[in-house]
Amino acid sequence: MFSEKARPVAWPLFFFYFFFCAFIGVMMPYISLYYKSIGLTASEIGRLMSTFTLSGILIPHFWGWLTAKIGLPKRILQLGILGCFIAVIPFNWSDQFETLWFLTCTMALFYSALIPMTDSLAVRSIRHLDVPYTRLRVGGSIGYVVAVAGGGFLIGQFGIGIVIPTMCVCLALAVVTSYFLKEQAYEINPHKESTSFLSLVKTPESMLFFALAFLAFMSHAPFNVFFAVHLSNLGYSGEHIGLLMALGVIIEIVLFLFFGNTIKHFHVVHIITLCFVCGIVRWFLVGWFASIVWVLIFTQLLHSITFALFHMVSIEQIRRLFPERYASQGQAMYSAFAIGLGGGIGMVITGYLWEWAGGAWAFTAASMTSSLALIILIISQRR
Secondary structure (H helix, E strand, C coil), X not given: CCCCCCHHHHHHHHHHHHHHHHHHHHHHHHHHHHHHHCCCCHHHHHHHHHHHHHHHHCHHHHHHHHHHHHCCHHHHHHHHHHHHHHHHHHHHHCCCHHHHHHHHHHHHHHHCCHHHHHHHHHHHHCCCCCCCHHHHHHHHHHHHHHHHXXXXXXXXHHCHHHHHHHHHHHHHHHHHHHCCCCCCCCCCCCCCCCXXXXXXXXXXXXXXXXXXXXXXXXXXXXXXXXXXXXXXXXXXXXXXXXXXXXXXXXXXXXXXXXXXXXXXXXXXXXXXHHHXXXXXXXXXXXXXXXXXXHHHHHHHHCHHHHHHHHHHXXXXXXXXXXXXXXHHHHHHHHHHHHHHHHHHHHHHHHHHHHHHHCHXXXXXXXXXXXXXXXXXXXXXXXX
């Protein structure tokens, strides 16, 4: 999978992605079920998840600035993953909304910047190696699918209370793995770049990209928060929910492994158009036809396009739009504006819409969000 020269750098990154995304694979699908089991309402669950996500609006910028200031991305990443692990431990003994909200905010101080910091370190680490980014990122997809499938099995065997301890184990392994990463220090010279980061963000191409990413992650909010609850309400078991979620990520793994370099041969506008068209179809079908198993399987296959393919294009766009000096800040901007603000606002809206109109209309709103993104993209290309 990796050449002999690349292995000392690539394998630690691969396994860091594996364990950290395994943590996400347990948390994102199942923590809403855990919150429901301890008596939280849908709006409280939506607010908790949105607080967790909205914290990513500003926090990644701090970590991106700190990384650029110090010039030691590995050390900053280690600090972030250790802080996240310590912050998650008290979740084991908390069942009140106010306490969980405080703990979520604390965890988000560290968690919200981990993916952009890891992506930035990964891209920088392989710049002189014959290793595509997707070969590293597939470790996260494998970790996610193992955690989703394994989490569903563990819940079936031991009950929903196993969710938080499993999250802690995944983070502990990520902390250990972080010590095997290779540092990628760079020269700290604030006068080296001829343009400022803000001027790069304000270009029309950058602003369009961030707007589309914002809507893409907003459309995923019902899936990230209430997909497991939606299927549970339709009579699916924990094991079946885990297998269905694992299916989507298995196709994502195939995409990462075999098509990582292929996307460079296609126009970025065509790829993003495909992502939003699939999003329109996927969320509408999940909302109204999830009780039909083969339809649900089809929608999970689309996960590789609505999420994985869009993320691959996004990483390539950030690499192209921002020079190496601003790579961490570019990743932070993507994480903050798209994942943080877009996903967070989507989660807040989803929580209230779920209570007022039900799951079908929450996913219909996601389909409409993808439609809006597609319209904006089409209009932008006619200018």
